[in-house]
Amino acid sequence: MHVTGGLVYGVDIDSVIIDLTEGMCRALNGRLCTNYDTEIFTTWGWEENPILAPHAFWFWETVFGTREFQLECEPVRGALQAVRALYLKGKVVLITARKQQHQGVTLEWLMRHNIPYDSLYFSHDKANLALDLGVDLFFDDAPHQARSLSSAGIPVVLFDYAYNRGLPPHSLITRVTSWEQAMREAENVS
Numbered sequence: 001m002h003v004t005g006g007l008v009y010g011v012d013i014d015s016v017i018i019d020l021t022e023g024m025c026r027a028l029n030g031r032l033c034t035n036y037d038t039e040i041f042t043t044w045g046w047e048e049n050p051i052l053a054p055h056a057f058w059f060w061e062t063v064f065g066t067r068e069f070q071l072e073c074e075p076v077r078g079a080l081q082a083v084r085a086l087y088l089k090g091k092v093v094l095i096t097a098r099k100q101q102h103q104g105v106t107l108e109w110l111m112r113h114n115i116p117y118d119s120l121y122f123s124h125d126k127a128n129l130a131l132d133l134g135v136d137l138f139f140d141d142a143p144h145q146a147r148s149l150s151s152a153g154i155p156v157v158l159f160d161y162a163y164n165r166g167l168p169p170h171s172l173i174t175r176v177t178s179w180e181q182a183m184r185e186a187e188n189v190s
């Protein structure tokens, strides 16, 4: 049950709900016998990072979509409680740029962790979809999505990662380092 007149929250999945960045780190360290932390992901695309580039195909084509990898990924700290709280306050629309072919593992992960949501979309064009859906506030980590969402007039709570720190400041983008901080931002939007 939703509160009548509640807001519409757009929520990304990877590295916002599912801790993909940590999962990528674990997979990479396992392959290379290294001890990198998540700061290694300095660029959005692996191809632009000389350390990651040789492993991009391996990870994105042979590891990322597997059930084994997906189910080992943990929730981002605080995400479960936060999404549940958003769901009680308004409408939760999950919008991910994952490929449609990953729908099965995505649904399984969401179900396993009891993530409540109203709808789930697989789309790269988050800004236009969010406008169509009347999203009031969007939670994401991708720099290009934050840029297009904010350009479309949608406020963005941006989860801080090394790969999005080059994004120029924007009045509609608020950088946060935790869901606790993100929820405080959500309180300010009405």
Ligand SMILES: [Mg+2]
Binding pocket: 012, 013, 014, 015, 016, 140, 141, 142
């Ligand atoms: Mg993401």
